[in-house]
Amino acid sequence: MSDTRINMKFTVDWRGEAVFEAKPPSGATLRMDTHPDFGGSEGPTPMETLLAAAAACSGIDVVDILRKKRQKVTAYRIEVEAERTEEGVYPRPFRKVVLRHVLSGDDLDPDAVAQAVRLSDEKYCSVVATLRMAPSVESEWTVAEPIAP
Numbered sequence: 001m002s003d004t005r006i007n008m009k010f011t012v013d014w015r016g017e018a019v020f021e022a023k024p025p026s027g028a029t030l031r032m033d034t035h036p037d038f039g040g041s042e043g044p045t046p047m048e049t050l051l052a053a054a055a056a057c058s059g060i061d062v063v064d065i066l067r068k069k070r071q072k073v074t075a076y077r078i079e080v081e082a083e084r085t086e087e088g089v090y091p092r093p094f095r096k097v098v099l100r101h102v103l104s105g106d107d108l109d110p111d112a113v114a115q116a117v118r119l120s121d122e123k124y125c126s127v128v129a130t131l132r133m134a135p136s137v138e139s140e141w142t143v144a145e146p147i148a149p
Helices: 046-068 110-124 126-134
Strands: 013-015 020-023 030-032 071-082 094-106
Touching: 013 126, 030 046, 046 071, 046 094, 046 110, 046 126, 110 126
Parallel strands: none
Antiparallel strands: 013 020, 020 030, 071 094
């Protein structure tokens, strides 16, 4: 028997042109738009947001794990590289994603950093786990009465 609990539910509202605004349970608003080459100017594209979410999720884990290991991180960036299928063929999913963690700090132990990145990658980061699992996605639709702005 499958678990049918809804663990997250929120709306993404159209704001005109290609702009959509997500209002997740955290209360933070996220605006997404099309690529600037196609007229976008109000936020990252959904595909950029997906990659940023994977990097941030992993980074949050790594910082937390290193803090627990009493490692002092003074600077940290995650370089994201991704390959998509060729243009003109749709859909254009990512074929490969690389998250390159670049950290510095006072006497950072490379083994501790390696373990933190591995634990995030293999155990804790829900975004990366979701990408690896390729969950089922369903679309439903309805034509509603006019929605008040």
